[in-house]
Amino acid sequence: MLDRQRPLPAARSHPGLALVEWRNRLIASPRFQALAQRLLPGRWIARAHARRLFDLTAGFVYSQVTAAFVESGLLDALAAAPLTGEEAAAAARLTEDAVTTLLLAAASLGLAQRIGDRWTLGVRGAALLATPGLGAMIRHHRLLYADLADPLAMLRRSGGGALARLWDYAPGSQPADAATYSELMAATQPMVAAQALAAYPFACHQRLLDIGGGSGAFLRAVGERAPGLELGLFERPEVLAATTASPGIARHGGDFRHDPLPGGYDLHTLVRVLHDHDDGAALAILKASRAALAPGGRLLIVEPMAALGSAPEGHAYFGMYLAAMRSGRPRDPGEISAMLQAAGFARVQPRTTPLPLVASCLVAFT
Ligand SMILES: C[S@@+](CC[C@H](N)C(=O)[O-])C[C@H]1O[C@@H](n2cnc3c(N)ncnc32)[C@H](O)[C@@H]1O
Incomplete structure (x- = not known):
């Protein structure tokens, strides 16, 4: 159990609060969103925010793809040698369709990479392998x-x-x-x-x-x-x-x-x-x-x-x-x-x- 006791700040007592509330209303407004996407610097910022929001929404899926990549043995198998889809399926004890789904997801996260007809580790897969524990x-x-x-x-x-x-x-x-x-x-x-x-x-x-x-x-x-x-x-x-x-x-x-x-x-x-x-x-x-x-x-x-x-x-x-x-x-x-x-x-x-x-x-x- 936590035993910290922090007093809650009095409502609206901080001078920065009104500014932050104004910013939040602006960002949430559909007109502002539409304008931001039409203007170039705004479009870059909007894209960066959209990407971050996507990561927040999909983060659990990324974690589960990573868990499946590790727990299926694919991380170790691809570290040992590049594999065809059929070999990867045998290593992971999955059907070829299922292993392709997993490998494509892992590739989109940088864990795996397809070169020609072989699968190998991607840059994040290699880094994962190199991080003890x-x-x-x-x-x-x-x-x-x-x-x-x-x-x-x-x-x-x-x-x-x-x-x-x-x-x-x-x-x-x-x-x-x-x-x-x-x-x-x-x-x-x-x-x-x-x-x-x-x-x-x-x-x-x-x-x-x-x-x-x-x-x-x-x-x-x-x-x-x-x-x-x-x-x-x-x-x-x-x-x-x-x-x-x-x-x-x-x-x-x-x-x-x-x-x-x-x-x-x-x-x-x-x-x-x-x-x-x-x-x-x-x-x-x-x-x-x-x-x-x-x-x-x-x-x-x-x-x-x-x-x-x-x-x-x-x-x-x-x-x-x-x-x-x-x-x-x-x-x-x-x-x-x-x-x-x-x-x-x-x-x-x-x-x-x-x-x-x-x-x-x-x-x-x-
Ligand atoms: C999160 S682990 C960290 C272990 C190690 N320091 C490390 O970083 O790998 C916390 C350690 O504190 C020990 N520990 C927890 N409560 C303890 C207690 N009341 N007296 C002595 N050791 C305790 C646990 O057994 C455990 O090994």
Whole structure:
């Protein structure tokens, strides 16, 4: 459950509101639309808006085409070798007609491409293949889209749906398979670790504790870059029991909402953890980190944040994902900084990452 309480702005109190209302009336007027399509600059703008509206309307279909492309095995099969329609049908276990429908749809999205009588990957198919964990995430979205089949029902529901049942720490959810969940996290971890490694000099620390670090994938990535660092993992005992220990990584079991964190680490990381928790629990985690850090220690927060810069639509994804999960919410850097200060950190500094859509970074100083 969300526990944020934001006051609603008083109606019409903001000076910009009247201007925005005027703009919206103008855009919605059929005369304005007709005029915009007759004049050249207007026509370009109208086309760009129409395209964007089409994407909004058809986005679910794009996602399902992508899911079918991955789940049918066509992504891997076309990566291995170009295929005729007949071969593609056999690889996907579809009729030739059905595979042609799927491949033409995939081609229109840049996932596949037809050259002569063969099908191969398109530019987006090649990029998908090169993005570690994206295929696993697309398969995992089956649960999210089951919940989003009726988005209003999902938003109105007080208990969890298909996605919430996977996350066994989400309120109201069933016990779930910690290993499956940790595998998904580990599969998608390389693109997240790449953001943190580009943004923060881990080698300037002696001991790093990754809090809620799953199976240790983030620690292994940092360890490769900064081999002198001593590494520690804090996780729920059931996740530790379900995953294999990595050499050189000390494991500490516990619940970060209630248990003290182990001392002696000069850097803590929270990677894709804070946004999973409602405000009360999130503040408890930050306080636990502050209490365990010695003076001079730092906490690095790595996750997609609500201010996504050039890709604000990422908020629609993370906001709805966490709502379906029934726990947490995306927060912007300002909100997280205020929580860090409430938890006792002295100062917070943002660090630029290459892809904020994947993760942004904040460093908190004791
Ligand atoms: C979204 S996953 C992120 C895992 C990893 N940091 C990553 O980015 O791949 C959140 C992690 O927090 C752990 N976690 C959730 N609640 C916890 C708690 N109360 N105490 C300790 N760990 C917890 C989960 O088990 C899970 O591994």
